[in-house]
Amino acid sequence: MSDSLQTYLEAAEGAGKVLAHARLLVRLAAVYQEIVPSHLGQASSVANYKSRVVVIHASNGAVATKLRQMAPTLLATFTQRGFECSGVQVRVHARLDPETARVPAQKPLSVRTTQELAALSDSLPLSPLRTALENLLTRSAKQE
Incomplete structure (x- = not known):
């Protein structure tokens, strides 16, 4: 054969x-x-x-x-x-290797970082920076 x-x-x-x-x-x-x-x-x-x-x-x-x-x-x-x-x-010709196509892991914010960013956001007047910080805090994965 x-x-x-x-x-x-x-x-x-x-x-x-x-x-x-x-x-x-x-x-x-x-x-x-x-x-x-x-x-x-x-x-x-x-x-x-x-x-x-x-x-x-x-x-x-x-x-x-x-x-x-x-x-x-x-x-x-x-x-x-x-x-x-x-x-x-x-x-x-982009390769579709698992190494290069990996989605980066979302790193959660620590409780302290979340609190500090929230305090900073509260202390700012209404502005694009404050809106961006609020969006970051809303979307971020929080560490328990």
Whole structure:
């Protein structure tokens, strides 16, 4: 069974093109991780290779900007390493990792802080600051 699956994956009429493309992407990704600084490598990845253009997804605009500045170096290195590459395209593609998509925990105000803010709010005349303090006290989770 595994022989027939391997034969199918490698056959041109089967999934051979897909498998070859996947292997190419793995090789490109390995070279990419060697080239870029580690902090940029952690915030980006090789997404595709089409029409001799390497497509890189960056997790935010700052990383994308830095990678665009590095595009000539990336292109030269990919070409030097034997890839037929005529360009590098960088796109911002936010990741949905649990770490980055976490909702920050709401920290409750202590009883003392709540009392001090309430006293400050009461001592202020009607103003945007007083309204903001009252809204803060209303919305905040109070520590029991």
